[in-house]
Amino acid sequence: MFVVSLNYKVPLTEIDRLQAAHVEWLKACYAEGVFIASGPKKPRTGGIIVAQCSREILDARLAADPFAKAGAADYDVTEFLARMTAAGLDAFKEA
Known part of the structure; x- marks a missing residue:
């Protein structure tokens, strides 16, 4: 499992301009079963x-x-x- 920390390098106005496309990308990654939370x-x-x-796979998606x-x-990226x-999240446990 991985935790990815994104750090913006540009002003928020530029982030806001890209936000809709970023959300669509996130949705696709969730649909593939790659992302768990964000x-x-x-x-x-x-x-x-x-x-x-x-x-x-993670590197390709990012x-x-x-x-x-x-x-x-x-x-x-931290693995x-x-x-x-927590209860109900047993599917995410790794041996």
């Missing part, structure tokens, strides 16, 4: 994505993000093993 940071300096897939294509964000989860 949302903006508070304060709005970037976002967080939780993904469950191979690193190769490269297709409109923010990445426009050079508007950097991505910090971890979900050994414990």
